[in-house]
Amino acid sequence: MDPARVVELPGLPRRVTVYEVGPRDGLQNESAVVPVEIKAGFVRRLVAAGLSTVELTSFVPPSWIPQLADASGLMDLLRDDLAKAGGRYPVLVPNARGLDRALEAGATEIAVFASATETFARRNLNRTVAASLEMFRPVVAGAGVPVRGYVSMCFGDPWEGAVPVGQVVGVAVALAEMGCAEISLGDTIGVATPGQVVELLAALDARGLPASRLAVHFHDTYGQALANTLVALQHGVTTVDASAGGLGGCPYAGSATGNLATEDLVWQLHGLGIETGVDLRLLVETSVWMAGHLGRPSPSRTVQAMNS
Amino acid sequence: MDPARVVELPGLPRRVTVYEVGPRDGLQNESAVVPVEIKAGFVRRLVAAGLSTVELTSFVPPSWIPQLADASGLMDLLRDDLAKAGGRYPVLVPNARGLDRALEAGATEIAVFASATETFARRNLNRTVAASLEMFRPVVAGAGVPVRGYVSMCFGDPWEGAVPVGQVVGVAVALAEMGCAEISLGDTIGVATPGQVVELLAALDARGLPASRLAVHFHDTYGQALANTLVALQHGVTTVDASAGGLGGCPYAGSATGNLATEDLVWQLHGLGIETGVDLRLLVETSVWMAGHLGRPSPSRTVQAMNS
Structure with missing residues (x-):
């Protein structure tokens, strides 16, 4: 089947940057620990499919997230290929020690991960929101490379319920003021509807x-x-995070995190005539290949439809 | 978890009619044949969950769709309950003989199912688009009850690819002119993106x-x-078809039809402050109950999230 006709919609950008989080956010939330060579192959295939912004891994202490304990090794495997390909390849760092390890491994962009809610800050970072921002300040200031700031739980929190807008704005503005070039607004539990986004x-x-x-x-x-x-696109946003194949939580598992699948996003963007640089068929092949390594089908609707 | 905060978006309707197609469009596309008592229980639960417009069944020849061969029996089981509840309970009819059977069974609203493409008209109705419209004309004229006209394959067709807008308009206008009160625009294979809808x-x-x-x-x-x-809502539409639990095709099956799940729709509408009359929790319980009878989990994201 040929994809449906491309029809533009007024007020949308001509080009969108797809920020691919599968290798980091996706694999971090999969129960399986994927061998580092498979991860490197995954990233290479994503890049070959036209994704020019791929978050590679996280330099958290290996005891926190065993799935990403191979961060330095992965960077070693990928360094030459990624330098040749060009593009943005950020890595997550939780603190100053993580920054040191990331820079040592040759990171050219980093990301820090803040929370809009106190409960999640305590559970994820073991400190208050304010204290976590203070922890990030020297990391951002000392990075010497571009820094992305994540704000998680922007719309709802599993413990606190609905999250006041002012709380999110406070954290986002603090990250921007300390030097984050880009702020990513996360609906970590997926409860938002369009009115909240515009607000x-x-x-x-x-x-x-x-x-x-x-x-x-x-x-x-x-x-x-x-x-x-x-x-969000109608209101000027041009960078959208997504995870290849919807990696990061099987919809049939209780712990479903439900990342937006890059394929579903690209189907929408291309249908609207918005350029992404992504070859959707190559991307679907990549997700099917990765699903094979994880031993379960991709939850992405588009992967299922194009692979059936 | 409390649902996220309700935030309205300008330009949207205050109320939307959710047109529930699960018992007909959903069950017709499930391989399992569901006992008529279960179907009646399903409809009663949907009505109790606040769905006031439910398409019940189809009066096609039983040899065409064995899953719905019990149409008259289902109407008998439901007649008193639905009369008491009030609301709209259309049934699909393919031709004059189907109309007779439907009216005999006490139908108070009917629907006819046209195709925007020649290939699907031939495969589904065994005639050209023009001939199928001629077949519907006496049905609509003689119904004596409100008639809904479906137009299927409005955006893409598995055999013909992208479908020209003029073709869809021609069929929709013909159905309206012959007396259909409401025209339902179907993206039968799910390929459309928002620009096409607005166009x-x-x-x-x-x-x-x-x-x-x-x-x-x-x-x-x-x-x-x-x-x-x-x-579609931003452009004035206020009636949206959906299938409880996404009934009508498992996402992991090759034959996936992927009906929009009523629960996912209601989550969006309620988040936007749009009234539907639906009790989302009761609806989720109904879909979980039905999934039990079908022996597989619901593909609806919201059902999965609220039932985990």
Whole structure:
């Protein structure tokens, strides 16, 4: 089947940067520990499929996330290929020690991961929101490479419920002021609907953070990710996070995290005539290949449809 | 977890009619034949969950669709309950003989199912598009009850590829002119993206079919249904077809039809402050109950999330 006709919609960008989080956010949330050679192959295939921005791994202490304990080894395997390919290949760092390890391994862009809620900050970073921002400050200042700041739990929190907009704005503005070039707004539990997205973007704009400095990071836990993406694009956002094959949580598992699948995103963007540089068929092949290594089918609707 | 905060978006309707197609479109596409008592229980639970518009069954010859061979028996079981509940309970009829059977069984609203493409008209109705419209004309004229007209393959066709807008408009206008009160635009293979939706609605409006007479019927085959729904609402549509639990095709089966799940739709609508009359928790319970009878989990993201 040929894809349906391309029809543009007024008010949308001509090009969107797909920020691929599968190797880091995806594999970090899979129970299986994937061998480092497979990870390197995964990244190479993603790059070959046209993804020019791929978050590679996380330099957290290996005891925290055993799935990503091979961060330095992965960078070694990929360094030459990625330098040749060009593009952005950020790595997550939780603190100053992580930054040192990341830079040592040759990272050219980093990301820090903040929380909009106290409960998740305590559970994920073992400190208050304020203390976590203080922990990030020297990391961002001393990075010497571009830094992306994540804000998680922007719309709802499993322990605190609905999250006040002001709380999210406070964390996002703090990250921007300490030097983060890009702020990614995460709907970590996937509860947001389009009105909330527009409300948050407007509140950030009013505080001096325009959509051009923002990325959106939606989860498909309740099937809302693409509608939320659409309104974000209508309001000026041009960077969208997604995970190849929807990696990062099987929909049939209790722990489903439901990352937006890159393929579902690309189907929408290409249908709207928005350039991404991605070859959708190569990307689907990559996700099917990765699903084989994980031993379960991809939860992405588009992967299922194009692979059936 | 409490659902996320309700935030309205300008330009959307205050209330949407959810047109539930699970008992007909859903069960017709399931391989299992469900006992009539279970079907009646399913409809009763849907009505109890607040769905006031439920398409019950189809009066096709039993040899065509064995899954729905019990249409008259189902109507007998439900007649008193539905009369008491109030609401709209259409049934599909393929031809004059089907209409007779439906009216005999007490149908108070019917629906006819046309195709925008020649190939699907031939495969589904064994005649040309023009001949199928001629077959429907006496059915619509003689019904004596409100008639809904479906147009299938509005955006793409598995055999013909992209479908020209003019072709869809021609069929929709013909159905409206012969007396269909409501026209449901079906993306039967789920390939549409929002630009196509807006283009078709504008073309229909220009030919005298305003959004107020239209319904949209999206499939989630490529994950696009809710984004498409959102732009349809932004352009005046207030009736949206959906299938409880996403019934009508398992995403892991080759024959996936991927009906938009009513739960995913309701999550979006309620998050936007749009009234539906639906009790989402009761609806999820109903879909979980039905999934038990079908022996497989619901493909709806919201059902999975709320039932985990």
